[in-house]
Amino acid sequence: MPVHEPGRSLMRHVGLEFVAKKVSxxxxxxxNANLSLTSMIDFLVVTVVFLLMTFSASxxxxxxxxxxxxxxxxxxxxxxxxxxxVVGSQILVDGSxxxxxxxxxxSDRMQRIxxxxxxxxxxxxxxxxxxxxxxFPGVVILQxxxxxxxxxxxxxxxxxxxxxxxxxxxxxxxxxxxGGSHG
Amino acid sequence: MGGVDVGGGGGKRKNLxxxxxxxxxxxxxxxxxxxxxxxxVWTQMARINADAQVPGPPRPDVEQEKVEPEKQLHVMMQxxxxxxxxxxxxxxxxxxIDVPRKDVITQQGAVQVVRYPDLAAKIETExxxxxxxxNPTDRKQxxxxxxxxxxxxxxxxxxxxxxxxxxxxxxxxxxxTDKFPAFNITFAVN
Numbered sequence: 001m002p003v004h005e006p007g008r009s010l011m012r013h014v015g016l017e018f019v020a021k022k023v024s025x026x027x028x029x030x031x032n033a034n035l036s037l038t039s040m041i042d043f044l045v046v047t048v049v050f051l052l053m054t055f056s057a058s059x060x061x062x063x064x065x066x067x068x069x070x071x072x073x074x075x076x077x078x079x080x081x082x083x084x085x086v087v088g089s090q091i092l093v094d095g096s097x098x099x100x101x102x103x104x105x106x107s108d109r110m111q112r113i114x115x116x117x118x119x120x121x122x123x124x125x126x127x128x129x130x131x132x133x134x135x136f137p138g139v140v141i142l143q144x145x146x147x148x149x150x151x152x153x154x155x156x157x158x159x160x161x162x163x164x165x166x167x168x169x170x171x172x173x174x175x176x177x178x179g180g181s182h183g
Numbered sequence: 184m185g186g187v188d189v190g191g192g193g194g195k196r197k198n199l200x201x202x203x204x205x206x207x208x209x210x211x212x213x214x215x216x217x218x219x220x221x222x223x224v225w226t227q228m229a230r231i232n233a234d235a236q237v238p239g240p241p242r243p244d245v246e247q248e249k250v251e252p253e254k255q256l257h258v259m260m261q262x263x264x265x266x267x268x269x270x271x272x273x274x275x276x277x278x279x280i281d282v283p284r285k286d287v288i289t290q291q292g293a294v295q296v297v298r299y300p301d302l303a304a305k306i307e308t309e310x311x312x313x314x315x316x317x318n319p320t321d322r323k324q325x326x327x328x329x330x331x332x333x334x335x336x337x338x339x340x341x342x343x344x345x346x347x348x349x350x351x352x353x354x355x356x357x358x359x360t361d362k363f364p365a366f367n368i369t370f371a372v373n
Contacts, residue, residue, distance in 0.1 A: 037205065044212040051219035063228070070341040071296045074348035074364065075229035108333050110372070141230060144337050146294060151333035153340060154370050161235030169230035172341060175296065 063143060063171075064092055070146045072172040078141075081169070082123055084116070085143040086156060093119050101152045108151055113159045120163035140165035231344050233368045253315055255326045256306070256366065260284075260335065260343050266302055270313055280309065286342070297342030303349035310350045310365050319353040319360060324367040331370070344368055 064085035099115030252273035259267040270277040350365040
């Protein structure tokens with residue numbers, strides 16, 4: 001049997017008459033629309049360029065799981081520094097456990113957290129060994145849950161300072177300025 | 184199919200015109216867009232700076248100059264109904280101002296955003312009147328010290344720090360001038 005090129009006659013054999021009508025125009029407006037290739041490619045190229053410009057190769061700053069970060073308006077840009085996270089009563093330094101804040105909460109007294117102190121001090125020493133001719137920046141970023149009590153915040157802050165990290169920054173979620181000079 | 188015409192190709196030379204196949208090109212653009220959209224970071228993390236004010240090691244070889252202590256703004260947030268702003272120079276209290284405490288709390292997902300617009304406005308007025316480091320060439324900031332009780336939750340502390348950071352001033356960095364917070368913040372130890 002010879003092979004025929006499928007043509008309009010094929011549609012007549014298909015039972016879907018409304019499809020045949022639609023495809024052939026059938027008295028209604030044609031459902032096929034012409035797309036200008038030049039405009040489409042222009043649009044795609046502009047989108048690619050925009051996304052490439054806003055792309056961050058360093059990725060998202062790692063935020064500890066289960067942490068509700070507070071939000072603030074008057075903030076500074078993030079920087080690369082060791083991260084100390086306080087989630088519940090657990091303390092993490094760059095994702096690794098670094099002590100517990102339960103003792104501080106129970107005593108309700110500001111105190112040095114020894115495990116955190118030792119880990120931060122070791123980080124400082126390591127930095128000094130790897131950068132022998134540079135001044136140590138002493139920057140640490142604290143990721144603290146919004147419901148953590150001030151006694152824990154101050155204890156972690158002071159522990160970091162004692163360990164040689166006096167420039168402490170609190171990580172927050174940036175929110176846009178609301179109306180007025182102060183919102 | 185689209186083509187790139189670079190002209191020429193006359194004589195016996197090989198024709199330099201080449202054609203770009205539109206279908207793989209559009210596929211490539213679509214895949215690139217998808218990749219960039221998927222890897223895009225939509226949350227904007229930022230930081231609020233604080234300084235532990237740790238003095239450097241003693242320098243016995245350097246003669247210490249007697250310097251008059253600077254004015255510092257102490258922000259007391261222990262009360263439920265008011266903040267107290269105290270300007271101190273050394274141990275001398277220069278001025279004390281009460282600011283009624285009005286917590287503006289908004290819920291954004293699981294996070295409660297706490298703001299103090301009245302406190303921010305008052306701190307800005309105070310800094311304009313009594314701030315010592317206002318010149319853009321001056322790299323030093325005025326010092327604010329935050330006093331809080333041990334029970335206060337962190338979100339309220341961030342609300343107050345955000346209010347203290349509201350006044351901003353110009354600061355020269357070489358030929359460039361940037362807006363910078365007027366105050367540097369630290370916590371009171373007691």
